[in-house]
Amino acid sequence: MPAFKSDFLRTMSERGFIHQTSDDAGLDNIFAKETVTAYIGFDATAKSLHAGSLIQIMLLHWLQQT
Template sequence: MSAFKSDFLRIMSERGFIHQISDESALDQLFAKETVSAYIGFDATARSLHAGSLIQIMMLHWLQQTGHRPIALMGGGTSMIGDPSFKDEARKLLTPQDIEDNLVGIRRNFAPYLKFGNGPGDAVMVNNADWLMEINYVNFLRDVGRHFSVNRMLAFDSVKLRLDREQSLSFL
């Protein structure tokens, strides 16, 4: 499709944000007819975002400018444990205060680009710590942990390398 009906996809295309789209016509119709909510997640592992995050922030900006609802999902909970980056060394765990300080700094990164509030055209910022910190450990292991295969993890080169080097390899 060369000419989008929706302002959002047209602007994204004009600015080079789009490489491929699944069901382009249906997505264009959705953006043209309805208010769409979309999120992008940001971890709180540093006091500000790196330059590479500007592309995602600009996508949220244009989403808001064209009448849709952007959601900035802050990773306060996931930053407590890190993510499985499959690097060959363990990530340094941050303190809750470090994470909160990082979240304060990161929120400032959004100010020039997004208007947050409770109105229909306002962006929303949510922190996954608000629900992740409430998860019960035993329920998590029973309901989620059973879907993770140690065999599959051992197949990753980064895991093999850490085991070969006798480096720490934890559940996190």
């Protein structure tokens, strides 16, 4: 894995969330220089969330912090 300039991508890489990308430099450039918008949706009719939902919530939290 390359050394990312973007705090978010560096954190994701260090934690093992990035396995492969098609354009590391291009992706890093976007995250380092631009505001990135992200969205996750949950089933409002479900009785509860599950462990997989927590990972998505944590990723959005890290994106907000960087």
